[in-house]
Amino acid sequence: xxxxxxxxxxxxxxxxxxxxxxxxxxxxxxxxxxxxxxxxxxxxxxxxxxxxxxxxxxxxxxxxxxxxxxxxxxxxxxxxxxxxxxxxxxxxxxxxxxxxxxxxxxxxxxxxxxxxxxxxxxxxxxxxxxxxxxxxxxxxxxxxxxxxxxxxxxxxxxxxxxxxxxxxxxxxxxxxxxxxxxxxxxxxxxxxxxxxxxxxxxxxxxxxxxxxxxxxxxxxxxxxxxxxxxxxxxxxxxxxxxxxxxxxxxxxxxxxxxxxxxxxxxxxxxxxxxxxxxxxxxxxxxxxxxxxxxxxxxxxxxxxxxxxxxxxxxxxxxxxxxxxxxxxxxxxxxxxxxxxxxxxxxxxxxxxxxxxxxxxxxxxxxxxxxxxxxxxxxxxxxxxxxxxxxxxxxxxxxxxxxxxxxxxxxxxxxxxxxxxx
Numbered sequence: 001x002x003x004x005x006x007x008x009x010x011x012x013x014x015x016x017x018x019x020x021x022x023x024x025x026x027x028x029x030x031x032x033x034x035x036x037x038x039x040x041x042x043x044x045x046x047x048x049x050x051x052x053x054x055x056x057x058x059x060x061x062x063x064x065x066x067x068x069x070x071x072x073x074x075x076x077x078x079x080x081x082x083x084x085x086x087x088x089x090x091x092x093x094x095x096x097x098x099x100x101x102x103x104x105x106x107x108x109x110x111x112x113x114x115x116x117x118x119x120x121x122x123x124x125x126x127x128x129x130x131x132x133x134x135x136x137x138x139x140x141x142x143x144x145x146x147x148x149x150x151x152x153x154x155x156x157x158x159x160x161x162x163x164x165x166x167x168x169x170x171x172x173x174x175x176x177x178x179x180x181x182x183x184x185x186x187x188x189x190x191x192x193x194x195x196x197x198x199x200x201x202x203x204x205x206x207x208x209x210x211x212x213x214x215x216x217x218x219x220x221x222x223x224x225x226x227x228x229x230x231x232x233x234x235x236x237x238x239x240x241x242x243x244x245x246x247x248x249x250x251x252x253x254x255x256x257x258x259x260x261x262x263x264x265x266x267x268x269x270x271x272x273x274x275x276x277x278x279x280x281x282x283x284x285x286x287x288x289x290x291x292x293x294x295x296x297x298x299x300x301x302x303x304x305x306x307x308x309x310x311x312x313x314x315x316x317x318x319x320x321x322x323x324x325x326x327x328x329x330x331x332x333x334x335x336x337x338x339x340x341x342x343x344x345x346x347x348x349x350x351x352x353x354x355x356x357x358x359x360x361x362x363x364x365x366x367x368x369x370x371x372x373x374x375x376x377x378x379x380x381x382x383x384x385x386x387x388x389x390x391x392x393x394x395x396x397x398x399x400x401x402x403x404x405x406x407x408x409x410x411x412x413x414x415x416x417x418x419x420x421x
Contacts, residue, residue, distance in 0.1 A: 004110055004410055007106065010109075015094055015099065015102060015402075018041060019098070021041045022038075022041065029091070030092070033131070034133075034135070038173075042126070045101065048105065049105065052109050053069075054070065054108065054112075054124065056068040060145060061170075061183040062128050062140065062144030062175050063128045063174050064125060064142075064144075068122075069111065069123070070112065071111070071112065072118055072120070074119045077120045077191065078121075080190070080420075081194070082124055083100060083123075083195065084097050084126070084127065084195050084367075085098075085101065086127075087129055089131045092391055092395065093392060093395025093396070095198045095390075097131070103196045103402070106406055107410045111410070119417050120420065134161060136157055137166065137330075138366065142368035145183075147185070151178075151180045154166055154167065154177070190376050190377075192376075192378070192379065193376060193378040194412065195378070195380045195381075197382060200390035202385075202387070202388030204384035210383065214343075214360070214362070214363050215361065215362060216299055217373070218362060221308060221331065221332055223328060223331075224293050225291070225315075225328075226326045227289060228288070228323070230242075230243035230286070231285055235284065242286055243321075243322050247287075249273070249276065249290045255310075255314050256273075256311070259307065259310050263303060267299070267300055268298065268364075269296065269303045271295065271296045273295075274293065277290065277292070299362040315327065338380060341419070341420075343360065345416050349409075349412045363382070381412075
């Protein structure tokens with residue numbers, strides 16, 4: 001292996017500079033899909049890539065940004081792709097997604113400034129709309145290019161507030177919604193896809209280890225629910241005659257928590273109600289309706305299906321009590337196993353560079369790699385999250401751990417370039 005190292009100071013500088021785009025007065029980053037901050041961050045990435053990293057940038061039909069590494073000897077080989085996403089959750093941190101793009105950038109820049117010729121074409125990518133967003137679809141860019149969703153399905157999505165169609169948003173970002181179905185990546189059209197991401201949990205933090213290899217990515221089931229009870233006066237309506245939609249949602253949440261707590265902690269299932277909209281939302285009126293989502297996750301899809309059946313029973317009980325419900329399934333993403341050869345290369349590169357064997361784990365967060373794993377070889381590397389914080393302004397990963405990840409990725413690219421056809 002070549003004795004190349006990533007530039008730690010440069011990575012730190014780029015994290016802070018990109019992190020200023022969309023930074024709020026509260027200290028969180030706001031770069032939701034198709035927002036001005038999303039557009040500005042894309043501009044920053046393209047300008048940096050063209051100046052320091054790549055020979056060409058293209059934007060595909062899903063508005064994903066692609067950069068082409070210049071030094072390649074066998075251009076007919078399928079490319080190695082490395083990257084993540086640049087968007088953020090509301091009031092998120094500087095590391096979620098962005099770190100993966102910046103480490104892909106740094107690895108490519110290190111190779112480029114040393115004029116290292118690779119056998120395979122190397123593509124850096126910043127994927128569109130990975131996070132949940134007002135258009136109500138996550139991992140959008142990877143879903144499009146992997147064929148998980150098509151034009152007919154995407155036509156129904158629009159911004160929950162502005163009502164802009166998702167189609168118009170994709171076109172506004174430089175994509176081509178009209179030709180989405182014609183430009184899906186074919187199975188095995190890439191040699192490997194590598195994504196680096198902060199862990200977003202506490203496992204590495206508690207073990208005091210800088211990186212881990214992801215063996216699989218959790219399945220996610222998500223539904224949007226509307227419960228309809230009956231609005232009435234908060235003071236004059238006695239308890240036995242109330243049909244309180246908010247109380248019904250709270251009961252669902254508590255029952256779900258009790259049900260999930262019965263599963264084995266070594267193979268967990270987690271569930272969250274993270275969004276709720278109450279109507280009429282007034283202090284002196286019993287809530288007549290509430291709209292909310294339910295998010296269920298596990299690496300064991302059979303347990304997810306058991307949980308869905310349990311929810312069916314709970315909602316049936318509410319019907320019997322006079323609380324009507326309308327449910328819409330908005331995500332049904334089964335767990336994705338990542339490629340063993342890529343995982344082995346990540347393990348070997350870590351052992352060679354840092355003399356310890358990284359643990360392999362299931363990601364309990366969804367990632368773009370899950371979609372790309374359905375059509376080709378995909379792998380992931382986790383970086384330690386301090387105190388397990390993520391999706392908040394306190395999100396932080398230490399630069400020394402990030403440097404470890406960068407060097408592991410760099411050596412893994414070199415290793416895979418030799419190993420893969």
